[in-house]
Amino acid sequence: MQLLQNLINALQLGSFYALIALGYSMVYSILMLFNFAHGDIFMVGAYIGFGVATGLIALSKMGALAMPNWLILMLTVIFSMFLTSFVGMFVERVGYRPLRDAPRASAAITGLMIGIILETGNLILLGAEQLSFPSLVQTATYNLGGIYITNQKIMIVALSIGLAFALHQFIRRTKWGMAMRAMAFDYVVVPLMGVPLNKIAAMTFALGSALAAAAGIFYGIAYPVLDPYMGVLFGWKAFVAAILGGRGSVVGATLAGFLLGFIEIFVPMIFPSTIRNFIAYSIVLLILVFRPHGFFGEPYSARLRL
Amino acid sequence: MEASSEKLSNITRLSKISIRTFVSQVPLLGWLLGALIAVALEHFVGTPFARALGLPKALSLFGFLIILKKPFLIPSAVAYVLLIYILPIGIVARSSASIMNKLAGKLLDFPMLFSVIIHLGLLYAVVHWWSDMSLYRNDVARFMLIAVMVTLSLNIINGYMGEFSCSHPGFLALGAYSASVFTVLLFVDDRIFGLAWLPKAIGPLFFPIALIIGGLVAAVGALAVAIPSFRTRGDYLAIISLAFMFIVKSLIENLEAVGGPRGLSSQPNWASLPVVFMCAVLAVWIINNFVRSTFGKALNAVRDNEMAADAMTVNTRRTKMTAFMFGAFWAGVAGGLYAHVVRYVNPGDFDIKKLAEVLAMVYFGGLNSVYGAIVGACGISLLGEALRPLALYKWVIIPLLLILVMIYRPTGLIAFKEFDVKKLIQPKKVSP
Amino acid sequence: MSLLQIDKMTHYFGGLRAVHNYELDIKPGQVWGLIGPNGAGKTTIFNLITGIYQPTEGKIILAGSELNGRSPHEIASMGIGRTFQNMLLWRHMTVLEHVKMARYSKLSYGLFGAFFGTPRRQKEEAESEEKAYQLLSIMGVDQFVDQIVLNLPYGAQRRVEMARALAMEPKILFLDEPTAGMNPEELVQMMKIIRNVHNDFGLAIFLIEHRMKVVMELCERIQTLVFGEVIAEGTPEEIQNNPKVIDAYLGKETVE
Numbered sequence: 001m002q003l004l005q006n007l008i009n010a011l012q013l014g015s016f017y018a019l020i021a022l023g024y025s026m027v028y029s030i031l032m033l034f035n036f037a038h039g040d041i042f043m044v045g046a047y048i049g050f051g052v053a054t055g056l057i058a059l060s061k062m063g064a065l066a067m068p069n070w071l072i073l074m075l076t077v078i079f080s081m082f083l084t085s086f087v088g089m090f091v092e093r094v095g096y097r098p099l100r101d102a103p104r105a106s107a108a109i110t111g112l113m114i115g116i117i118l119e120t121g122n123l124i125l126l127g128a129e130q131l132s133f134p135s136l137v138q139t140a141t142y143n144l145g146g147i148y149i150t151n152q153k154i155m156i157v158a159l160s161i162g163l164a165f166a167l168h169q170f171i172r173r174t175k176w177g178m179a180m181r182a183m184a185f186d187y188v189v190v191p192l193m194g195v196p197l198n199k200i201a202a203m204t205f206a207l208g209s210a211l212a213a214a215a216g217i218f219y220g221i222a223y224p225v226l227d228p229y230m231g232v233l234f235g236w237k238a239f240v241a242a243i244l245g246g247r248g249s250v251v252g253a254t255l256a257g258f259l260l261g262f263i264e265i266f267v268p269m270i271f272p273s274t275i276r277n278f279i280a281y282s283i284v285l286l287i288l289v290f291r292p293h294g295f296f297g298e299p300y301s302a303r304l305r306l
Numbered sequence: 307m308e309a310s311s312e313k314l315s316n317i318t319r320l321s322k323i324s325i326r327t328f329v330s331q332v333p334l335l336g337w338l339l340g341a342l343i344a345v346a347l348e349h350f351v352g353t354p355f356a357r358a359l360g361l362p363k364a365l366s367l368f369g370f371l372i373i374l375k376k377p378f379l380i381p382s383a384v385a386y387v388l389l390i391y392i393l394p395i396g397i398v399a400r401s402s403a404s405i406m407n408k409l410a411g412k413l414l415d416f417p418m419l420f421s422v423i424i425h426l427g428l429l430y431a432v433v434h435w436w437s438d439m440s441l442y443r444n445d446v447a448r449f450m451l452i453a454v455m456v457t458l459s460l461n462i463i464n465g466y467m468g469e470f471s472c473s474h475p476g477f478l479a480l481g482a483y484s485a486s487v488f489t490v491l492l493f494v495d496d497r498i499f500g501l502a503w504l505p506k507a508i509g510p511l512f513f514p515i516a517l518i519i520g521g522l523v524a525a526v527g528a529l530a531v532a533i534p535s536f537r538t539r540g541d542y543l544a545i546i547s548l549a550f551m552f553i554v555k556s557l558i559e560n561l562e563a564v565g566g567p568r569g570l571s572s573q574p575n576w577a578s579l580p581v582v583f584m585c586a587v588l589a590v591w592i593i594n595n596f597v598r599s600t601f602g603k604a605l606n607a608v609r610d611n612e613m614a615a616d617a618m619t620v621n622t623r624r625t626k627m628t629a630f631m632f633g634a635f636w637a638g639v640a641g642g643l644y645a646h647v648v649r650y651v652n653p654g655d656f657d658i659k660k661l662a663e664v665l666a667m668v669y670f671g672g673l674n675s676v677y678g679a680i681v682g683a684c685g686i687s688l689l690g691e692a693l694r695p696l697a698l699y700k701w702v703i704i705p706l707l708l709i710l711v712m713i714y715r716p717t718g719l720i721a722f723k724e725f726d727v728k729k730l731i732q733p734k735k736v737s738p
Numbered sequence: 739m740s741l742l743q744i745d746k747m748t749h750y751f752g753g754l755r756a757v758h759n760y761e762l763d764i765k766p767g768q769v770w771g772l773i774g775p776n777g778a779g780k781t782t783i784f785n786l787i788t789g790i791y792q793p794t795e796g797k798i799i800l801a802g803s804e805l806n807g808r809s810p811h812e813i814a815s816m817g818i819g820r821t822f823q824n825m826l827l828w829r830h831m832t833v834l835e836h837v838k839m840a841r842y843s844k845l846s847y848g849l850f851g852a853f854f855g856t857p858r859r860q861k862e863e864a865e866s867e868e869k870a871y872q873l874l875s876i877m878g879v880d881q882f883v884d885q886i887v888l889n890l891p892y893g894a895q896r897r898v899e900m901a902r903a904l905a906m907e908p909k910i911l912f913l914d915e916p917t918a919g920m921n922p923e924e925l926v927q928m929m930k931i932i933r934n935v936h937n938d939f940g941l942a943i944f945l946i947e948h949r950m951k952v953v954m955e956l957c958e959r960i961q962t963l964v965f966g967e968v969i970a971e972g973t974p975e976e977i978q979n980n981p982k983v984i985d986a987y988l989g990k991e992t993v994e
Contacts, residue, residue: 034541095709102716105470109669110712112662113705120701232658236548243545277556281549285530288546292538592853599852599859600838600845600866607828607839614826616810617788619843619906623809628849674830722830 004147006265012153012222014261015160018254019215020238022167023088023208025245025253029184030204033104034242036111037091038212039235040118043228044087045213046133046220047122049080053134053217073136077159077217081210088209089202096205097198115231122228130227133220156218163214164254167207171250180204237264240284246294256295332399333733335413336406338428340395345435348390352439359386366442370692407733414732421731430583437579446691448579448647451586452640453683457667458593458676459636464665465673465721466597467629468609469539473531473547474637474664476554477524479656481638482645483564485520486573489513489646496572498565506574513576517585517642524638525631527554532630536623539612551661558653569652570645577646585643589636594676594725596632605629606674666708672718676725682718741766741942742787742818742910747796749786749966756782757966760796764910769936769943771957773950773977775986779966780946781823784912788820789813801909815843819908821899823915823946827887833898834883837870838863840905866905873901876938877931893924900931904939911935913945917952925952932956954978962986 020042027035035041053076060067067075095110140151171177182190183200191197219234220226241260245252260280267279288294352364359382365372368391369383413421437447456478463471491499493509504512531547538546559567596602604625607615616622645651663686671682686704693700711719744762748755756779764770772780786793789810798805805813814820819840828836844866851859874880877897882890887898896916903911916932917925929952936943936956947953953960954974962970962983970980977983 028541098713099716102712105464105673106669106712106716108470109665110709112665113708113712116662116705117702120698120705124698124702236658240545240549243542275556275560277552278560281552281556285534285546285549285553288538288542288549289534292534292542294542595855596849596852599847599855600842600863601849601852603831603835603839604842606831606835610828610830611826613790613810614822614828615839616790617814617820617822617826618840618902619811619815620839621811621842 002269006269008147008149008153008157010262010265011157011258012261013264014258015157016215016219016234016257017238017241017260018164018257019160019211019218020234021241021245021253021257022164022250023212024239024242025249026167026180026204026208028242029249030180030187030201031096031100032187033096033107034111034239035091035096035205035208036108036235036239037095037114037118038111038208039231039233039238040115041084041088041091041209041231042212042216042219042234042238043122043226043231044118044216045080045084045209046216046226046230047126047131048083048087048213049076049217049220050131050133050226052076052079052083053136053220057134057136069136069138076136077214080213080217084213084216085206085210088205088212091209092202092205097201115235119228119231126228128228130225133224133226135221135224137221152221156222159214160218161254163211164250167211168250170207176200176203240281244284244287244294249294252295328400331407331734332403333406333410334425334731335410335428336399336402337395338425338432339402339406340398341432342428342435343398344391344394345432347394349435349438352390355390356382356386361386364439366440367446367688367691371695374693374695403734410731410733418728418731422727425731426587430580433583434579444579445647446687448577448582448643450684450687451582452643452647453667453687454586454680455589455636455640455643456664457671457679457683458589459633459640460664460668461671461673461675461679462593462597462605462629462633462636464668465675465678466602466605466609467626467633468606469535469547469629470541470544471531471547471630471633472544472661472665473528473550473634475656475658475660476547476551477527477634477637478641478644478660479554479558479651479653480524480527480634481517481520481641482651482656483520483558483570483641484523484638485516485642486570486645486651487564488516488519489574489576490570490572493574494572498563498570509574510576513581513646517639520642521635521638524641525635528630528634529627532627535626535630551656555653555656558656565652567653569650569654571650573646573649573651575646575649577643582643582647585639589639590676590680590725593632593636594727597676598724601625601628666704669718670708670711672715672721672723675718675721675723677723678718678720681720685719739766740764741768741801742944743799744787745797745799747783747786747793747798749782749791749793749795755966757786757793760966760968762961764942764944766909766942767936767940768959769957770945771953771960772944772946772963773948773953773960774963778963780963781914782966783963784820784914784946787813788818788912811843814906814908817907817909818912819903819906819910820912821896821903821914821916823918825895825899827895827899829886829888831887832884833874833879833887833890834867834870836887836898836902837873837905838866840902841866841869843906870901870905873904874898876934877901893920893927896920896924896928897931900935904935908941910942910944913943913947915946915948917947917949925949929956 020038023038024034027033053072056067056072056075059065060072091114095114096107099107099110137152137155142149142151171180179195179200182195183197187197237260238257241256242253244259245254245256263280263283264276268276271279348364356364361372361379361382365383365386369387372383373380413424433447437443456474460471460474463469489509490496492503492512493506495501530550531543534546535543558564564570604615604620607618607620608622608625612622667682667686668679670686671680672678689704690700693703696703740763742762742764744760747757747760749757760783772783774780782791785791787798787805789805789808789812792807800816800818803816805816845862847856847859847862850856871880871883874883877900879894879897879901882894887895890898913932917928920928932943933956935941945956957974959972960974960977961968962977964986969982969986970977972980
């Protein structure tokens with residue numbers, strides 16, 4: 001029973017990791033570098049979601065626009081994804097485009113610094129206290145033979161998998177997705193064939209950030225507290241998931257995100273919960289030592305372009 | 307109108323040239339003497355002089371703090387800096403330039419070590435007198451020197467070796483905890499480890515051993531990253547090192563024997579300024595020796611092309627192992643010093659935030675360069691202190707600055723420059 | 739007494755047979771050439787001998803000691819110097835540093851010397867610097883010593899790479915297309931350099947080359963490799979007149 005109960009929890013946690021990891025993975029596949037500000041974009045997305053949701057609720061309460069909760073939720077998700085994608089594009093424009101020919105380590109530093117600026121900017125704007133996310137979903141608990149499942153969890157997991165699938169289809173089937181795949185193959189030569197690198201890069205950041213925003217809102221719904229540093233821990237863990245999945249692999253990042261969720265939930269069942277991080281990271285380390293290219297990544301021997 | 311502006315630009319150009327020749331003619335010895343005299347001046351008349359200018363006390367950090375806190379004191383602060391630091395240094399350096407050039411030349415007739423020791427003695431005197439003014443300055447100086455050690459040690463791995471290693475906070479933690487356990491266990495009556503085993507009076511003699519133990523433990527820990535580096539490079543190694551950092555942190559959090567998440571305190575105060583200074587000098591000397599030897603250059607060869615390095619007889623495994631363990635060793639020593647300066651460590655000190663700070667120092671100053679490491683460490687730590695009154699905005703300004711540096715100089719301010727001690731201390735040529 | 743002897747070496751990449759029953763027997767001081775169409779496996783053979791790949795089967799013996807299972811740097815320090823087809827240079831290092839680096843295995847001062855700058859280190863570093871200067875002036879690139887190697891003209895980079903390979907005092911020098919991408923003038927100079935190196939150092943040389951002129955003029959014996967198999971071996975004249983070689987290069991004339 002406990003096991004199945006935790007399975008649901010692991011799926012929920014994993015879906016956050018998976019959505020964030022997708023952003024890392026996509027940017028990596030195009031530009032061969034990790035967007036270290038991505039965790040903080042997740043945080044910004046959650047806050048934007050918070051703003052949009054509170055605004056819509058206020059509107060609805062004032063009677064200006066009476067809306068049911070599910071509509072508010074839908075609009076929140078859509079608006080926030082849209083708005084956050086601009087944050088992502090801005091980050092790309094300011095922090096990554098000028099550094100495209102620089103050593104990759106330098107771009108990593110810029111990303112880290114943009115992350116710090118986003119965190120601090122948030123602290124300056126909103127102060128240090130935690131905000132609590134408005135509850136948009138009427139919690140309903142279903143009892144399935146002793147396992148308690150809330151409709152929230154089902155919704156989060158389903159929407160996350162849906163978004164990941166949509167992204168997969170986008171990359172597989174559309175013209176833009178094809179351009180992304182071509183760029184991932186070779187971002188020096190493909191632009192010479194008339195594919196606009198800057199546009200594709202901006203779009204990749206926008207897509208990744210939109211997914212991160214969705215993760216942020218789902219996070220806000222699941223654990224209704226937001227704080228400016230929430231992106232740090234989640235971001236780094238999702239980053240690890242992106243690596244485990246294999247750089248640039250959408251399927252890999254999604255699965256590895258869920259895997260990480262499982263490790264994090266199930267390890268404390270066996271071991272004391274304080275050593276959760278210890279075990280989780282030891283597993284990561286061992287996986288990488290024995291499978292140095294992740295699960296779905298291809299062997300690749302490039303080094304830092306120093 | 308036009309003529310006058312032309313004249314003006316001529317004057318500025320002339321003054322620029324004369325400043326440049328002026329600077330280029332003064333040997334290091336002259337600058338040190340100037341700084342020594344400025345610091346001595348401050349030591350003896352600084353406080354009354356500051357009062358006369360309407361400042362509450364002698365400026366604690368070249369006026370940065372007071373400018374940001376009380377803007378109306380800016381003129382006084384500028385006057386203070388000008389009269390106490392800039393003018394004396396300039397005048398002394400200029401007027402003594404020819405004598406100092408001769409002296410520096412004479413000193414080189416002896417073995418170089420002699421000249422180096424004299425320079426270091428002067429430098430220490432400057433730092434000592436400067437930091438003697440207040441406890442705050444003392445702390446700033448010690449943290450800065452430790453930062454130099456940490457930055458240098460990370461530069462070995464990230465700059466010279468070209469791996470993006472994120473494990474440094476882990477090495478620092480290992481060093482800090484091992485050294486602390488050694489000193490606290492042996493020499494301090496403590497609630498965790500009980501009574502001291504040895505009299506505290508002989509403790510300082512054992513402090514170097516404590517630091518070396520810290521360094522060695524960190525070096526052994528580095529094996530966890532060094533061995534995977536034989537097969538893995540680049541991003542995956544970065545993640546392995548990141549995982550290592552988290553592992554060390556949560557390991558310490560779970561070790562109740564060293565205080566767990568509450569941390570470990572009551573380290574003896576043996577990391578005084580001279581001790582830290584000596585350690586930093588030793589670190590610079592040994593690391594610089596290493597990176598200029600063929601064995602050190604082998605790191606560059608492995609970074610730039612591993613296959614070629616292998617084909618040219620370079621033992622790449624040994625090279626990688628050396629880089630990681632050597633870098634980790636110095637990080638461990640620095641960690642041990644840090645623990646004894648702060649006299650309290652907890653696992654939370656060694657997390658992502660520390661990592662960002664250390665990386666910022668390395669990449670700000672410059673990769674593959676001892677100068678760069680020194681500039682980066684001093685620059686970022688001074689900036690951090692100077693912007694303290696701005697509270698949160700500090701964490702916007704420093705990252706922005708670093709982003710600008712990365713955009714305009716992607717490998718840092720002073721990258722790929724050899725630290726040649728001889729060139730540094732030799733007399734400057736006086737152009738006719 | 740042969741210098742480099744290879745006995746029935748075979749190598750598979752996955753299921754693909756890249757090299758089959760390759761045999762080689764180079765005597766000290768000989769110049770051998772390896773020719774063949776693109777993709778025949780020439781560079782693979784170099785990589786197999788120098789330890790970058792381990793052969794699936796077969797024995798490689800250099801001056802009496804077996805090379806199988808050794809790592810590339812060990813094999814290199816046993817006496818195989820090489821250059822690469824696409825010149826693997828170190829982009830942030832100066833010309834002098836390049837050549838000194840190849841003295842790595844000759845240095846004995848160890849890490850202690852590296853850390854503390856012992857007199858022994860000063861002596862050995864000075865010696866290897868002198869040696870490097872010597873080689874660079876033989877190659878005619880000593881005016882570039884303190885420059886970053888990537889800033890040099892192409893021909894000079896090739897020579898630096900050669901000087902680097904010589905600095906490790908090899909018994910045999912492997913040259914992987916030493917004249918690739920050179921204009922006729924540079925080509926003539928490079929051939930002169932190879933000849934000088936052979937005469938002055940008494941080195942055995944094993945070279946891969948596409949240009950017939952170079953191979954025919956420099957080599958004593960030539961092997962022709964097609965699809966991982968040696969189809970012909972002999973003196974330049976024999977190779978030139980071998981119908982199999984002509985077929986491989988010009989294609990078989992098919993008669994309807």
